[in-house]
Each structure stands twice: as structure tokens, then as C-alpha cells.
Amino acid sequence: MEQLVRDLTPQVLGILVRRGADFAAAEDAVQEALVEAVRRWPDAAPDDPKAWLVTVAWRKVVDAGRSASARRAREERVHDEPAPGPSEDQDDTLLLLFLCCHPALTPASAVALTLRAVGGLTTRQIAEAYLVPEATMAQRISRAKRTVAEQGVGAPGDLYRVLTVLYLVFNEGYSGDVDLAAEAIRLTRMLDRASDEPEVAGLLALMLLHHARRAARWSASGELVPLAEQDRTRWDTDAVAEGVEILQAALRRDRLGEYQAQAAIAALHCDAQTAEETDWPQILEWYDELVARTDSPVVALNRVVALGEVDGPYVALRALDAVPPEVPRRTAVEAWLHERAGEAGRAAELYADAAAVATSAAERDHLTRQAARLRHS
Template sequence: MEALVRDLVPQVLGVLVRRGGDFAAAEDAVQEALLEAVRRWPDDPPEDPKAWLVTVAWRKLLDAGRSETARRAREERVHDEPGPGPAEPHDDTLLVLFLCCHPSLTPASAVALTLRAVGGLTTRQIADAYLVPEATMAQRISRAKRTVAREGVGTPGDLGPVLKVLYLIFNEGYSGDVDLAAEAIRLTRGLAASTAEPEVAGLLALMLLHHARRAARWSADGSLVPLAEQDRSLWDTGTIAEGVGILQTALACDRLGEYQAQAAIAALHCDAASAEETDWPQVLEWYDELLTLTDSPVVALNRVVALAEVDGPLVGLRELASVPDTVPRHTAVEAWLHERAGDTATAADLYLRAAAAAGNIAERDHLTKTAARLRGSRP
């Protein structure tokens, strides 16, 4: 029942919004309908769950502070009970995704609202995943709903903000009792089913290819394992094959975007039987494409690594000078390049500096251990 309900949440919310309901009030009405479903469905399951939820949620929306005149006008346009078959002929999930990723929202608010309104997660689950108090997350979601209601529905347009929010969710990984990476994949699958845009497929492929390596990313004691050192027998070959297939279909559309380029890079890593067998020249070519598409300093930094693999660490160090040193992991890449060039003393010092600036404990510990290893290997 839980999986069915979570799939239906954005569809039902979209129906209410499209009928003219205020977004914040509509979301509240859907949540109330879900509570009623939890109470009633185990003993009396409906033949058409979506129609049932739409009917109950719409009634609750009409009951929520509407004037009698407005209420009668709306009720005249809607039958009390749904007819045979689905309540609505199409899926409104895409509409709700656009609303949750409204440009007026901050990324943090858009993520929270998406997980609540589209993902069907509870406020507590979202709060636990982001390690904030439940009251704080509830306020964030409420403010986001008010913003969307104030700005209006409008017409769904650029998918870019939606894809960025989904990728932000994916990159949070696993936290609390919610697997946000898996949730992001589920939401992106749903989005891909409703649009033929190749960048949506590219993002789904990218997520799958990264997710396929998940089991090898951590050691038994919880330490971070870099890509080059991972046990590739632990990678999920079925998920890799699915991701590659989706990517190939997207690339065939000949409308290259940044997520497709990132997925192509991930596919090349997944295709290599070992780190030494990675096709670095082709990886570098894809980073060149990606840099053209995004002009991102983060991409430029990652390209330095690929360049060093192709042309050597000294060339990489020269190219690194053109990347702003404020880019995250800049110092870690500089340390790695010095290590590859044989300057272990400088590399160890830089690894320690990078560890001090690391964004999470696992990365900090890995960089610290690398520095200690280099210092211990000095003659």
C-alpha cells in the first residue's frame, strides 16, 4: 500500500491544483485524505485508489475555509463520486514537480517540498534525512508551500531546475531511515516516463551508473574507498547495463546535455575492468564536451584529473593553475598530482590541508590517512 500511495500523491495533488485549488491547501487536503486512506483501505480497499483519493481530497479542500458561495460553485463542476475508470485521464506528476521546483524557492526548500509533495515522505523522515529538527523542516516546507501558492501555478517550462533538485536529492545518498538516492531514482524514473526529453534520461542513466557502484564505495569499517581502489566485482552489473541502455537511447536523440555527458563519463568508468584499463582519452574528450556545455569550475577541476591521467601529473599541475583555488576539492586534487609526480612531502602537506576543509567526516578521514601513509613512506 505504501508504494501505491507514494506514486499517487503527486497525481492527486496535481488534479486538485489543476482544478483551481491553492497549492498549500491542496497539499494539506491530500495529506488528510491519505490519513483517511490508512484508516479505511485495509478493511475496505477501493477499486480505483486514485479516484478515491481525488474525491476525498477534493471534498476536504472544499471544506477548508471556503465560503458557501465558492463552495457551491465548485461543487457544481465536480460530481460527488467519480465515474468508472481513473479520476483523471493523465498524470499530473510533472506539473507538481515544476511547482515544487519553482524558481522562487531556495534549493533547500525545493528539495524538501519535492520530497514531501512528490515523494510522499513525512516531515519527520525528511528532517531525519537532512539532520535537522522536525519543527525546522516543517517550517521550511510550510514557507515553501506559501511561496508556491503566492507565485501561482503558471505553465511548466524549463526542466533544468527540476533536474537540479532531483540530482541534489540523489547526492545526499542514504541518511536516517530514508534512502534518498533510491528515492531520487524513483522520482526521476517517473519523470522520464512522462517526457521524452533526453536530459531526463541522461540524469536517470547518471544516477543508475553511480548507484551501481554503491556497494564498493565503503569498506567494512565504514571508510571511504576511492573509485580506483574499489572492488569492481561488487558493482551491480544489471543496473550498469540498464543505465548504459538508457544513455544510448538519449544520446541517439542528438541533443547533448550536461547530464548525458556526465553519464557518458560514468559509463566509461563502469566499462573498465580495472582502474588501469579506464579509457582516459575518451573520458577527457567527454570532459571537454561537458566543460563547453557548463563552463563550470568544478568540471574544469575534474577535467584536470583526466588530463593528468592522459598526459601526466606535471601537465595536470600546469592546467590546475587555471582553476580557481576556491573550488571544492582543489587542494585534494593538487595533493594527488604532487603524489603522482613523486613529491610526497608536498603531497602529504596538501592532503592535510584538504582534510581540514573536507565537507564530510568520511572524506576527511580518507585524506588524513593518505597524508599519514605518505609521511610514513618517506625514506
């Protein structure tokens, strides 16, 4: 029943919003309907649980509207329990997802609201995942709902913003008792089923291909393992195969976008049986394509790594000059290039500098070990 409720909640919430309820009132009504469902469905759900939840939640919206000063306007707009028609059979989760990624929201607020309204996570779970107090997260979500209610449904976020929010969720990985990477994949699958945009498929493929390497990213003692040193027998071959199949189907539609290009790079890494077999020239070509499509300094930095593999460290170091110093991992890449050039002393210094500004304990420890290795070699 828990999974059923989780799947239906965003659909019911989306229907209420489409009927004219404001976001905050709709979510309150859905939560109250869920409480009744827990009380009334002790053994089995009704034949049509979605219709049941919509009916109960809508009654609560109407009741709340009747007690407010705007009762007449609300009743004229949405009437009293519209009769369900063919449109009620559609999945309104897509509408809800776009609404949660409203352009008036900050990325952090959009992520929190998406996880709460579409993902069905509790405020406590989201707070633990992002390492903030529950009260802080509750305030963030409440402000986001108020903003959406004030801005209205007429200007939801565009598709690229939705994809950006989902990728932000994915990149948080695992924290607390919530696997955010798996949750992002679930939500992106949902969006992919409802959309014919190849970039949605590209993002889903990218997530699957990155997620496939997850088990090999950490040693038994919890240390970060770089891609070149990972035990590739631990990669999830089923996830790789699915990611590649989704990517190929998207590329055949000949509407290339950034996520498809990133997924193509991930696929080339997954295709190599060993690090030495990696097709770096083709990866560099894909990075050239990405650089032409985006001015992202992170993409430029990743291209420098590929350039170092193809044309050597000195060519890559010259290209690195164009990457702003404040870009995350830039110093670590510079250290790696100096090591490849045989300049162990300089590389050790740079690894230590990179460790000092690392954003995670695992990355900091890894870079510190690299500096110590070169100093004692």
C-alpha cells in the same frame, strides 16, 4: 497499501492543483483524505482508489473554500466537484514536480517540498535525512508552500531546474531511515516516463551508473574507498547495463546535454574491468565537451584529473591554476598530482590541508591517511 497510497498521493495532489486549489490547501485536503482512507480501507482498497481519494479530497477543498471569504470566487472558478473526464486519467505528478521546483524557491526549499509532496516522505524523515530538527524542516516546507501559493501555478520551474533538484537529492545518498539516492532514482524514473527529453534519460542513466558502484565505495570498517581501488566485482552489473542502455538511447536522439555527457563519463568508468583499463583519453574528450557547455568549476577540476591521467601531472598542474582555490576537492587533486609527480613531501602537506577543509568525516579520514602514508613512506 502503504505503497499504493505513496504512489497515488502526488497524482491526487496534482489533480487538485490543476483544478484550481492552491498548493497548501490541496495538500491539507489530501492528507485528510488519506486519514479517511486508513479508516475506511482496513481490509482492501476500493476498485478505483485514485478516484476515491480525488473525490474525498476535492470535497474537503470545496468545504474549506466555502468557509473562507473567497468562497464565491473559488466556486465560480472551479465549481463544485467537476465531473471526471479523460484528463482525470492522466498522471499529474509531472505538474506537481515542476510546481515543487518553482523558480521562486531556494534549492533547499525545492528539495524539501519535492520530497514531501512528490516523494511522499514525512517531515520527520526529511529532517533526519538532512540532519536538521523536525520543527526547522516543517517551517521550511510551510514557507515553500506559501511561496508557491503566492506565486501561483502559472510559472513553474523549468525542466533543468527540476533535474538539478533531483540530482541534489541523489547526491545526499543515504541518511536517517531514508535512502535519498534510491528516492531520487524513483522520482527521475517517474519524470522520464512522462517526458521525451533526452536530458531526463541522461540524468537517470547517470544516477544508475553512480548507484551501481555504491556497495564498493566503503570498506568493511566504513572507510571511503577511491574509485581506482574499488572491488569492481561488487558493482551492480544490472544497474550498469540498464544505465548504459538508457544512455545509448538518449544519445541516439542527437540532443546532447550536460547530464548525458556526465553519464557517458560514468559509463566509461564502469566499462573498465580494472582501473588501469580506463579509457582516459575518451573521458577527457567528454570533459572537453562538458567544459564547452558549462562554466562549472567542478567540471573544470574533474577535467584536470582526466588530463593528469592522459598527459601527466605537470600538464595537469598548469591547468589546475585556472580552477578557483575555493572549489571543493581542489587541494586534494593538487595533492594527488604532486604525488604522481614524485613530490611526496609536498603531496603530504596538501593532503593534510585538504583534510582540514573536508566536508565529511569519511573524506577527512581518507585524506588524513593519505598524508600519513606519504610521511612514513
